[in-house]
Amino acid sequence: MISTDGAVLPRTLAAALAVRADDPVRTVVAGGTDLMVGVNAGRLRPSSWLSLRRVPELQRIERHGSSLFVGACVTFARIERELVDTAPALAAAARTVGSVQIRNAATIGGNLSTASPAGDSLPVLACYHAEVEVASVRGTRIVPIGEFLVGPKRTDLGADELVVGVHLRRTTGEQAFAKVGPRAAMVIARCSLAARVDRTTGDAGVGIGAVAPCALAVPAAAEILASGGSVDDFVAAVVSAAAPIDDLRAPAAYRHHALAVLARRMHGWLQ
Ligand SMILES: Cc1cc2nc3c(=O)[nH]c(=O)nc-3n(C[C@H](O)[C@H](O)[C@H](O)COP(=O)(O)OP(=O)(O)OC[C@H]3O[C@@H](n4cnc5c(N)ncnc54)[C@H](O)[C@@H]3O)c2cc1C
The missing domain is CATH 3.30.390.50 (CO dehydrogenase flavoprotein, C-terminal domain)
Known part of the structure; x- marks a missing residue:
């Protein structure tokens, strides 16, 4: 685990979950594209950070038979490039997120956790009947997308939990x-x-x-x-x-x- 001023950058999911359990008020950051808007506007002044950028488990895209797993820290730039054949509607939504610079940083896990009613990946995940994998040191939960999103900018995520990724079924047709x-x-x-x-x-x-x-x-x-x-x-x-x-x-x-x-x-x- 790397530690810099006020920030920790764990190198495994287990280490990230341990930090989350130990200090749930530490601000979790992935791409920072939502968080930094608040910081720059003076609405947020995080004193400590938990950065997920170096956690390899959160960067995975995995295809097994008819299932697809997209890790929380997969950026929209990768979704746009890598999922165009496997999940075309998700790739199409990714292509519309912000600018190239935003898509290179913004993650699907950040989009899910911000839970803006206008988050572009969210209607696609609803249409795929996706399931969100969340984890803490207590274990892993699989939550249907309709139960994960509980209101505008509100999710079912517990204070000690992280979004690990989303599970989709690979679908055929248009x-x-x-x-x-x-x-x-x-x-x-x-x-x-x-x-x-x-x-x-x-x-x-x-x-x-x-x-x-x-x-x-x-x-x-x-x-x-x-x-x-x-x-x-x-x-x-x-x-x-x-x-x-x-x-x-x-x-x-x-x-x-x-x-x-x-x-x-x-x-x-x-x-
Ligand atoms: C100029 C600009 C244009 C944008 N355009 C669009 C757009 O067109 N469409 C769109 O949908 N969004 C847009 N956004 C919003 C933003 O880019 C997305 O919501 C993005 O997916 C957020 O991901 P992130 O990794 O940057 O999140 P971050 O800013 O790092 O985090 C966002 C929130 O999620 C939490 N979080 C992040 N990852 C996890 C995790 N794995 N587990 C638990 N909590 C987590 C953080 O604590 C924070 O509360 C735009 C933003 C900007 C600045």
């Missing part, structure tokens, strides 16, 4: 991710939608982001996709799952409207 923002690049989503369907196996998933307190799976819309239901029914199912609020970035009515437009387009892309 899949896509899209988000709406005020520009074509470098945007925080006003709404986002991920969907996948394999009409041979009848397997489908739909996830929405930035239109509810947290990203959500929409099983009713997935069923319509799987059964070849109409575009109007699909749009209605997606929009009825949304519960957006008026905020600084967009009024609720705009988010509803934009989500309906995205749903209509996505239904066409997945045909």
Whole structure:
């Protein structure tokens, strides 16, 4: 374990979990792209850090049969490059995160732990029915994404726990991710939608982001996709799952409207 001024950089997951158990108020940092915004704005003044950047277990991407594991410290730049064939919708979402510089640092574990309703990986993870692996010195838990995200910027993570990674099933068939923002690049989503369907196996998933307190799976819309239901029914199912609020970035009515437009387009892309 390396120790510098106020920061520890463990070299194994076991060492990181031991530090977390010993000092749960130590600020956990991965890429720092969310945390440093708070530090630079003067909202955060961490006195000590637990950096996860040198923990090899958190950097793993593993494929076993139909399962895929993506470690918490895998950056969006790697997801964009390495998962384009295995998890195309996740790779598409990764491509829309910030700029190249942000994607080189920002991690999927940081996106999950920040749990912003607009986090771009989250509707995709909902559409894949992903499971989050969390660990502490007490052991490991596997938490369905819908139970891990408990509210805006709130997760099920305990004070002594770390996100280790996410487990996905490798899926076949068509899949896509899209988000709406005020520009074509470098945007925080006003709404986002991920969907996948394999009409041979009848397997489908739909996830929405930035239109509810947290990203959500929409099983009713997935069923319509799987059964070849109409575009109007699909749009209605997606929009009825949304519960957006008026905020600084967009009024609720705009988010509803934009989500309906995205749903209509996505239904066409997945045909
Ligand atoms: C200019 C800019 C543009 C951005 N654009 C986008 C965008 O388009 N889409 C998007 O979704 N996000 C965007 N973000 C937000 C940010 O980049 C992402 O949320 C990113 O995934 C955060 O990952 P990180 O590794 O940098 O997290 P960090 O900043 O290191 O950490 C974020 C939070 O997660 C906790 N944490 C990190 N890893 C773990 C772990 N393994 N276990 C437990 N807790 C952990 C930290 O303690 C902290 O509370 C942007 C940020 C900036 C500054």
